Amino acid sequence: MDQNVAKWEGKVSARLVKSTVDQIWPLFTDFLNIHKWFPGVETCYGVHGNNGEPGCIRFCKVSATASNNDVARPEMDEASGWAKERIIAVDHDEHSLTYQILENNLGFESYVATVKIIPASGEDGPRGCTVEWSFTVDPIEGWTLDALLRHYDQCLQLTLNKMEASLENLE
Template identity: 35%
Template sequence: MDPIQQSKEKWKGKAKTKLQGCKAEQIWPFLEDFFGLDKWFPSLSTCIPVEGISGKPGCIRFCAGFKTPIDEHDKQTLNWTKQKLLSIDPIQRVFSYSIVDGNVGFHSYVSTLKVVSKDEGCEIEWLYEVEPVEGWKLEYLDYFIGSGLGVMAQRMQEALKTMKDALEA
């Protein structure tokens, strides 16, 4: 394969995390709230609606404040993206979105998140693809999404425990 053709191939990755003792139907509402990502994703300070109704294909959210592996030491840059919900299936507990604008260099970025039932709980899968990002390596993106997903799962488990404790009080 010639270098020009190879450079046009998208990066593809997949992150997974298990949530012990949590059912898929308990976790799905957290993810289904498209405008509520800032409650779960680490270092994301803002997630606000730009257009449409949360959970309806075509809606757009503005996310800002996150740090990527590239700019952890850069205090000047406020990272931001606008993300569009492409599709959602509450029965299969899966949705896809794309980044339609932003300042992090992600072009043709598409992600699919899915909650899958497992014997001891559930699992969140996050599949993603993007054109190669200048100044990045695929490993940086894998780390960014994988570590972010791990924190999201932990926060969701804690939220479920708090809700359960409140119901039992």
């Protein structure tokens, strides 16, 4: 990668009206179970460390073909994609988790992302929160930053829909 090429930076967010920070936060810190929520992730398991703690490394396998409600991935062909990701920092008070991609076959280099969950403001009462997913990454061949942001926005929406539906089933 050319040292003079600027990194891509972006952020997507989604608002939940039925779920609280305290309900959603544990689902994100359960780092080894992202396959339950994230579209297209078939498998996720621990490689190193303790789940949800800094230093924890997970291996994720991503399906090459989008199935119902999954989003298409233009960077993938017939083969499945994979990534090893490590938690860099967790702040339980601020409901913030930062992770990086260590290795992958998806074209991501120097990738670092933070997921932060922000409580709803007072007018909404105790319910509701906003989930922000921000990232920096070297430009990815075959993508534009706008396309990546649209992809992330769609993935975040689908992820949160699954999370919120699972919480409704518990009530």
